[in-house]
Amino acid sequence: MRRAISARQDATGMDITSRCTLGDPNKLPEGVPQPARMPYVSDKHPRQTLEVINLLRKHRELCDVVLVVGAKKIYAHRVILSACSPYFRAMFTGELAESRQTEVVIRDIDERAMELLIDFAYTSQVTVEEGNVQTLLPAACLLQLAEIQEACCEFLKRQLDPSNCLGIRAFADTHSCRELLRIADKFTQHNFQEVMESEEFMLLPANQLIDIISSDELNVRSEEQVFNAVMAWVKYSIQERRPQLPQVLQHVRLPLLSPKFLVGTVGSDPLIKSDEECRDLVDEAKNYLLLPQERPLMQGPRTRPRKPIRCGEVLFAVGGWCSGDCHFQC
C-alpha cells in the first residue's frame, strides 16, 4: 500500500509528492485507497486566545474603543465586547453613532461594576460580593450578560436569611430574575414567623405585603400570626397605612381564627372597629363560625386553609403494651 510523502530531490532541494492512503488497511475497501485524514480539535485554544487578548488589552494594544464610565476610561476591543454582550454588539455593529466613535460614554452603569464585567469578558472570572452584587446585577442585566446575572442570583440565593429575604425578593422582582424571585418567595413563606419580626417586613409596601400573605403556602401554625403581622405592619406607620388596612385585611383568613381570638382581639381592635369594611370582614368570619352546617355554601378565598410545606416536620405516634410476661434474660 502506498503512503504519504515520498522524497524527490531536484536542484532546489526537497520536493515532496503526496501519494498516501489510510494507515489502517482494515478500513479500506479492496483496491480503493482512501485519503488519510486527521480531524484535530484544540481544547485549550479558546482559553489561550482569550488570555493573550487580555494581555494585549493590558498593554492597550489593538484596542479600538475607550469606554468612558463615570471618571474611568476603559480600553477594550470592540470585537470582544460585541462577542460577550448583545448590548455592545448592537452598539458597535449597528447604525448608531457609537459604532464610529473611539470614545463611547456609558451612562447608568456603575463604573466599578462595568470594570468587573469587562474583566469577565476577557478573563471568564468575576468575584461576586456583598459590596458589588447590587450594582453588578443591574449592570449585567443592561449589558445582557446572562452568565453574570445567574452568578449574582446564585450568590443572593446563598445569602438568603429571614432578615434580608424580602429585600432580595424585591431586588429579584425589579430585575426580572424569575428563579431568584421564586426561591426568595419560597424562603419568605417558609420562614414567615421570623420574617414578620424583621425590619424589612415593617418597610414593605402594601402590594408586596399582600403578595406574601395571600399565599396558600404561608408557613403559619395559626391564622393569628398573619393577623398579628398585618396589625404590626399598620401600626408601624399608622397615619399613612390606616387607610390601607381594609385592603390588606381582606387577605387575612379571619374565618379560620378561633371564636375567642376573633371576638376578643380582632373585633375589639379600635382600628378595625372604626372601619366599615373591616367590620364587614369580621362579620363574615363570625357568621362562618356560627353556622357550621352552612359552611359548604360560604366557601371563599378566606375560608381556604393554608397548606404550608413543612420540611422534616413529621409527628410519629408510637404505642404498645407489655403483656406481663416480658422480663430480662441473661
Place this chain on the structure above:
Amino acid sequence: MRRAISARQDATGMDITSRCTLGDPNKLPEGVPQPARMPYVSDKHPRQTLEVINLLRKHRELCDVVLVVGAKKIYAHRVILSACSPYFRAMFTGELAESRQTEVVIRDIDERAMELLIDFAYTSQVTVEEGNVQTLLPAACLLQLAEIQEACCEFLKRQLDPSNCLGIRAFADTHSCRELLRIADKFTQHNFQEVMESEEFMLLPANQLIDIISSDELNVRSEEQVFNAVMAWVKYSIQERRPQLPQVLQHVRLPLLSPKFLVGTVGSDPLIKSDEECRDLVDEAKNYLLLPQERPLMQGPRTRPRKPIRCGEVLFAVGGWCSGDCHFQC
C-alpha cells in the same frame, strides 16, 4: 447574624442597603463578621466568545484587516490573529507598514493553508490531510502556530511507512520538527531492509544516506545488507554517484563481513577495484580478519558492531535430561 440586602423604600422605588456577612457561621471568627464572596469562573465563556467572534467574521462585522493571499481575500480581526500567531502579533502591533494597512498581502504561504489556519484561529479545529499537510506545516511554521505544527507532525507520524519514512524524515528536518525527525529516523533504522528497497532510498542525497547507514542502531542481520544497499544506491545513478562511493563506503563496516563475502563480492567489484580509497577500505577489513590476535589494537568506527533494538526477538535455549527413571503415571 446580619445578612445581605435589606429592603428600604423611598419615593423612587427600591433602595437596597448592603449589610451582609458570610452564610456559614462556622467560618467566622467570633464577633468578626466577614464579608460574603463568591468567586465565579466560567468554563464555557472562552469557547462561546470565540464562536460569536467567528459568526461576526462570517458576516464581515468589525473586521479590521483583509489578508490577500494569492487570489483569495480573507476578512479577519487583527486582535484574533495577533492572539493566535506571534507572526501576526509582530505585524500588527509593531512599527511595520502593515500595522496601518487594511489590506495586507501575504506571500510565501499557500492560500488554502492560510484559510485553514485562520479557520483554526476562530474555531479551534482543523483537519490535517495528505492533500494539505505539505502546505499546512510550512505555513504553521511561518505563522508560529505551534499547535498546528504539532498536529501535522502527529499526522505524519501515523503515516510512517517504509515507502515514505525517508521523505517524512527529510520534511521534518527542513521544518525543524525535532520529535518527528527522531521518530522517522528510528522508523527508518528499524525497517532498513524494506526502506532500502524503496524508490525513496534510491533518490536519497549522499549526506542523508550517510546519516542513516552510519548509525549504530541500524537494524540489519549482517553488514552485507548495508553493503548491498550502498552499491544499489550508487548503481541507480552511476555516472553521478561513482565519485561519491569512497565517501559513502567509509560508513559500511567492512571488517564485520565474512571473509568469503569480503573477497568474493566486495573485493572483486569493478567499482571498488578501480578506486584507490575503496581498495584501502577493503585492505583494512582484510587485515582485521587475518590478524584476530591484533584486533584490540585495530578498533575504529568500522569495527564497532551494530546494536539494533529488535523488539520481541529473544532466543530461548531450553535443555535438560532424563535420568532414566521417568515414566508416565496414570
